[in-house]
Amino acid sequence: MHALLLFIAVFAASAVEMIEALTIVLAVGVTRGWRSALTGVAAAVVALAVVVGALGPALSELPIDGVRLVVGALLLIFGLQWLRKAILRSAGLKAMHDEEAIYRAEIADLEESRGVEAHDWYSFTVAFKGVFLEGLEVAFIVVTLGGSQHDVALAAIGAGAALIAVLAAGVVVYAPLSRVPENTLKFAVGVMLTTFGAFWGGEGAGVRWPGGDVALLGLLLFVALAALGLVRLATMRAPAGRSGVTAS
Amino acid sequence: MRALARFGRFWVDFVIGDDWMVAVIVVCALGVTLAATRLGWNAWPVLPLAIVLALGSTVARARRR
Numbered sequence: 190m191h192a193l194l195l196f197i198a199v200f201a202a203s204a205v206e207m208i209e210a211l212t213i214v215l216a217v218g219v220t221r222g223w224r225s226a227l228t229g230v231a232a233a234v235v236a237l238a239v240v241v242g243a244l245g246p247a248l249s250e251l252p253i254d255g256v257r258l259v260v261g262a263l264l265l266i267f268g269l270q271w272l273r274k275a276i277l278r279s280a281g282l283k284a285m286h287d288e289e290a291i292y293r294a295e296i297a298d299l300e301e302s303r304g305v306e307a308h309d310w311y312s313f314t315v316a317f318k319g320v321f322l323e324g325l326e327v328a329f330i331v332v333t334l335g336g337s338q339h340d341v342a343l344a345a346i347g348a349g350a351a352l353i354a355v356l357a358a359g360v361v362v363y364a365p366l367s368r369v370p371e372n373t374l375k376f377a378v379g380v381m382l383t384t385f386g387a388f389w390g391g392e393g394a395g396v397r398w399p400g401g402d403v404a405l406l407g408l409l410l411f412v413a414l415a416a417l418g419l420v421r422l423a424t425m426r427a428p429a430g431r432s433g434v435t436a437s
Numbered sequence: 438m439r440a441l442a443r444f445g446r447f448w449v450d451f452v453i454g455d456d457w458m459v460a461v462i463v464v465c466a467l468g469v470t471l472a473a474t475r476l477g478w479n480a481w482p483v484l485p486l487a488i489v490l491a492l493g494s495t496v497a498r499a500r501r502r
Contacts, residue, residue: 273459273492
């Protein structure tokens, strides 16, 4: 019975962390391309293997709050910059595709000068941070819950099962996600990066969010409503002649 | 060397972006949150308020340009 409870607890806790990482990777991959995002995932997995292999049970001594604070701060800043552009585009204060055009021109330039496909550091970094932080938290869960029940192997199996389930969910979700209009998707990615950044940054700063991980949903709703409210406000007050683009 | 310079530019662009005030507000908000929690206050409302402040002010500045 204890073994079953341990398996369920590790499976559920790990799945929550993995869904957070999957959300970020899907968001970055769908909006900016998969090559660099998946390279970021692979690099994070290698870094995690090195950290977990080197530290083993001593992993629980790592200053996880410091990691959360730094990753959360960077993600929050990046998410807000991303959301700012999405709000301006939706309000008609910025052309819909100028970012995309600039980005593609830069990539084309780099590819031409180097003769190889250019690397998108943004996708790489965001995917790396998301997977590394969440992976570290999953390793924590396995070490602490498994260690307390003297069955780390079973805890690792629970985390492995969660990984398979979350990856399967990602495959199912990918197709409908790729049909969402581009600016809507970018808006949603900005909301999500901002939400995760604030959540992790807050945890790293010692905050206990009301309701624990459930607070993520409330924070997501809050950020989405604030951003939509700003689109509305900016659209109402947009200078004449600068608009002409509608929110999708 | 060029790759290193490009990597450095990426990080500057990543943190500062189009409006450096966003990064300043985030760093200040996290600093206030950290200090408040150390003093015993569970300061979770600070970050949501900082998000509204950062977004509102950066969109307002963009409109004026």
